[in-house]
Amino acid sequence: MNLSFNDAELEVVRLAAGREGMSPASWAGRQVMAVAQHVLVPVSRDAGDVLRELVQARVHLRETVAALRAVAAAGPSGAGLPESAATVVEETLKAVARVDAATVQVMRERRPRS
Known part of the structure; x- marks a missing residue:
């Protein structure tokens, strides 16, 4: 069986x-077997979209x-530092x-699994 993941999904798996x-x-x-044996219940497509958004947001947040x-380590010596710092803070x-x-x-959307 072959599985395919995008970069963000593969990072989560790793x-x-x-x-x-x-x-x-x-x-x-192990996860595939858990789903097949009904031990692990997959989430809905909508919840999956939300989870993918969380994964992408976490990757972006780390970057x-x-x-x-890096901006903070550069210190106040950089001429464009205030603008750079403001941009990075805004992205964060x-x-x-x-x-x-x-x-x-x-x-x-979380529902109890029984």
Whole structure:
């Protein structure tokens, strides 16, 4: 069986597998079996879209935070620093807002699994 992921999805799989000390392929196989055995219930398409938005927002947020750290490390010696810092802070705030909105949406749509 072949599985295909975009870069953001693959990063999530790698992180999840790493947390459990597994290879990404082993972790994905275990998840597929859990769904097949009705131990793990897949989310709706709408919830999946929201989760994908969360994944994309988290990736963007990590990149933005790295840029913010680079600006902060440059110190006040850069001539365009205030404008650069303002741009990076604005991007960080947008990313945080996207993550917050997606998280609230997931929480609203979450149903108990019995």
